[in-house]
Structure formats: structure tokens, C-alpha cells
Amino acid sequence: xxxxTRGVVNYLLLPISGVFYALSSLRRMLYRIGVFTTNxxxxxxxxxxxxxxxxxxxxxxxxxxVKHFQQQGKRVGVVSRGYGGSHVSxxxxxxxxxxxxxxxxxxxxxxxxxxxxxxxxxxxxxxxYDLIEQHQPDVVVSDDGLQHYAMGRDVEIAVxxxxxxxxNGFFLPAGPLRESQxxxxxxxxxxxxGAIQAGEITARLEPKFFVNVLTGEQQPxxxxxxxxxxxxxxIGHPQRFFDVIKHxxxxxxxxxxxxxxxxxxxxxxxxxxxxxxxxxxxCVKCSEFANDRMWYLHVEVNLSEDFLTKLDAKL
Numbered sequence: 001x002x003x004x005t006r007g008v009v010n011y012l013l014l015p016i017s018g019v020f021y022a023l024s025s026l027r028r029m030l031y032r033i034g035v036f037t038t039n040x041x042x043x044x045x046x047x048x049x050x051x052x053x054x055x056x057x058x059x060x061x062x063x064x065x066v067k068h069f070q071q072q073g074k075r076v077g078v079v080s081r082g083y084g085g086s087h088v089s090x091x092x093x094x095x096x097x098x099x100x101x102x103x104x105x106x107x108x109x110x111x112x113x114x115x116x117x118x119x120x121x122x123x124x125x126x127x128x129y130d131l132i133e134q135h136q137p138d139v140v141v142s143d144d145g146l147q148h149y150a151m152g153r154d155v156e157i158a159v160x161x162x163x164x165x166x167x168n169g170f171f172l173p174a175g176p177l178r179e180s181q182x183x184x185x186x187x188x189x190x191x192x193x194g195a196i197q198a199g200e201i202t203a204r205l206e207p208k209f210f211v212n213v214l215t216g217e218q219q220p221x222x223x224x225x226x227x228x229x230x231x232x233x234x235i236g237h238p239q240r241f242f243d244v245i246k247h248x249x250x251x252x253x254x255x256x257x258x259x260x261x262x263x264x265x266x267x268x269x270x271x272x273x274x275x276x277x278x279x280x281x282x283c284v285k286c287s288e289f290a291n292d293r294m295w296y297l298h299v300e301v302n303l304s305e306d307f308l309t310k311l312d313a314k315l
Contacts (some may be wrong), residue, residue: 004226013174018032021171024147028187031149039125043132044139049146051174055212055236055259056161057193057301059281060205061107067161067309069139073160077137080107081144082120084260089131089303092236094118100285105260106143106215108284111174124151124311139315146187155314156187159203166215186315189307194240201307205299207244213283213294224249224277230270232278234261244278257282265289 029034046065052058062078082092085104090096094107094117107118117135121127124145133139136187145151146158160166167176184190192200210219229249233241234257246252253274257267263285268276274293278286283296 007168010168010170010174012287014170016094017171017174020173022170025305028149028179033148037150038152039150040129040152041128041132042138043137045128045142045152046139046155046157046311046315047142047145047151047153048157049142049144050159050161051146051179051181052166053172053178054160054161054176056159056162057203057237058159059109060299060301061157061159061191061193061303062141063110064303065141065311066110066116068311069141070114070116072312074138074296075136075139076114076116076133077106077133077135078110078114078116078118079124079142079145080104080110080118080254081124082107083144084262085120086119089121090119090285091119093128093134094120094132097208101262105285109281110143113280114283118202124148134283155189155311157191158184158187159188159191159193160184160197160200161209162197162202163193163239163240189311191307193302199281204290204302205240205244206302207248208300210246210277211298212294213278213286214290214292218298219295221248224275226250228266228274229253230255232268232276232277232282233257234263234282235279243299244299248297249277252312254305258260261285268294 001023048058048062066076082104087102093109094103097113098108100108103120107120111118119127119131128140155187156184166181168209171177190200191203196202199208207221210223228251230253231242231245232255236259242254278296
């Protein structure tokens with residue numbers, strides 16, 4: 001669909017967007033006045049979410065916050081809806097041996113990189129209750145869930161894509177908005193992923209090194225600088241990943257998949273011997289058919305100490 005056609009379709013969908021906005025606003029008001037119940041917990045809950053659909057870079061920020069709390073000696077747990085996973089009923093405790101097809105890729109990535117217990121449940125409140133009962137965390141971080149108002153929270157963090165911002169500014173399905181932009185005035189912190197914006201906390205993804213998916217071998221960022229490589233990304237905004245690694249290879253062949261794509265062997269069966277570079281989120285779904293040509297780029301989020309200090313004060 002070209003841009004002109006997409007624009008026409010979006011305008012035709014505006015009446016439905018109006019209904020979506022009205023219903024979502026009514027739902028939130030019913031939670032505010034107590035018609036719907038908001039569950040409260042005996043440990044603080046930090047929600048890292050957004051007001052748009054699509055990837056804004058929440059999960060790397062969740063990982064950063066989990067590690068920050070762990071460095072303070074706190075027991076940290078994470079809850080997730082497990083989007084893209086096949087688990088549908090009750091709570092699922094994710095560990096490093098869980099199949100990403102069951103849990104979803106993001107919960108498995110968080111476990112792999114932090115070691116923190118991750119509880120998956122479409123009912124996030126139940127996930128928090130079960131996590132507290134089974135692991136007694138000092139703090140719980142919710143990966144997404146800003147609009148899950150049945151789950152009480154002590155801190156709200158909204159993540160904004162620094163490049164795409166709010167798209168065309170329309171509500172679903174005509175645009176990407178799940179809530180009004182004014183919602184950002186109500187959260188505790190707004191993190192801008194990838195750009196500088198007044199009043200928002202800047203977060204930058206910093207490439208660190210390459211990791212071989214099969215062997216765990218690490219190599220520096222200039223390892224592929226003179227090589228032809230395949231770049232693979234099944235994330236919300238794959239162009240951001242390709243923009244990073246195109247400078248780390250001589251020639252890059254790009255292979256874009258939909259977000260949360262369930263990889264199978266044939267997806268990466270390229271007819272050559274060039275290295276394959278993917279995101280960490282992609283690689284957790286490729287362990288069963290990994291080979292020594294497959295690498296992922298390890299990245300870490302850079303967040304200011306001032307923000308982290310203010311977050312600690314909120315808790």
C-alpha cells in the first residue's frame with residue numbers, strides 16, 4: 001500500500017477511531033471513580049509503557065531498570081503480557097529454558113539478560129500477585145501495561161519513539177495512538193528513545209559487542225567491518241537496527257520480518273556463507289536451529305544518573 005492510499009484509508013477509519021477514543025476514555029474514567037477495581041500490591045510496581053502501538057524500545061529500558069535495581073541489592077521481578085506467545089491461561093513463570101513460542105520473545109529476552117523472574121499472564125494483576133507469592137520481590141517492573149488500569153502502580157514511565165513520535169496523531173485504527181498525547185502529562189517520567197526533546201529524558205541504545213548465537217563467543221564492533229553480512233530484524237522498528245549495523249559491515253543485505261516473528265530454520269537459510277546479524281530479541285527464537293554464522297548485537301540503554309536518582313526517590 002503506497003503512502004497516498006494509506007492516507008486515504010486512515011481518514012476513512014477516523015469514525016472508528018472516534019469510537020475507540022470514546023470507549024477508552026470512558027474505561028479510564030470508570031477506573032478513576034471506582035466503578036472498576038484497581039488492584040493494589042504490597043510491593044512497588046513500576047510500569048514501562050507507551051501511548052502508541054508498535055515498538056518504542058520499552059524492553060531494553062525494562063532490562064536497564066531491572067539491572068539498576070539489582071545493583072542495589074533488590075530482588076526484582078518482571079510481569080509481561082507475553083505478546084506473541086502461545087500461553088493463554090493463568091500465569092507462566094519464564095526461565096532460560098522456556099520456549100519463546102510459549103512465552104513470547106520479550107519475556108525470554110528479559111530472563112536471559114537479567115536472570116530476574118518473569119511472570120507472563122494476560123491478566124497483569126494476577127501476574128503481579130503470583131510473582132509476589134512465589135518470589136517475594138522488593139520491586140516489580142511491568143513491561144508494557146500503561147493502559148492496564150486494573151494493575152495498580154507506583155511509578156509510570158512512558159517511552160516515546162524519538163523518530164516516529166505519534167505518527168499521524170490519530171487514534172487506533174486510523175493511527176497509532178492508544179491514548180491521548182495529554183496522557184504524557186500525567187505519567188511520572190517520559191523517556192525519549194533516540195532523540196532529544198525538551199521535558200523528556202533521553203535514552204540511547206549503545207552497541208557494545210557481537211555475540212555468537214551458537215557458542216556465546218564475543219567479538220568487538222569492528223569484527224565485521226570488512227565483511228558482507230545479512231541483517232535480520234523482526235522488531236517494531238527494524239530500520240533503527242539496520243541503521244546501526246550498516247556502519248559495522250562492508251555490505252549489508254537487509255531482511256525485515258514482522259514484529260514478534262516466529263522464526264524457523266528456512267527464514268535464515270540464505271544461499272551463501274555470509275554472517276547473519278540479528279537483534280537479541282530475534283536470537284532467543286533461533287536457539288534450536290542456531291549455527292556459528294549467526295550473531296546478535298548486544299546493546300545497552302544509556303540513561304542519566306539524574307533520572308535513576310529521581311526514580312529511586314519515587315520508590
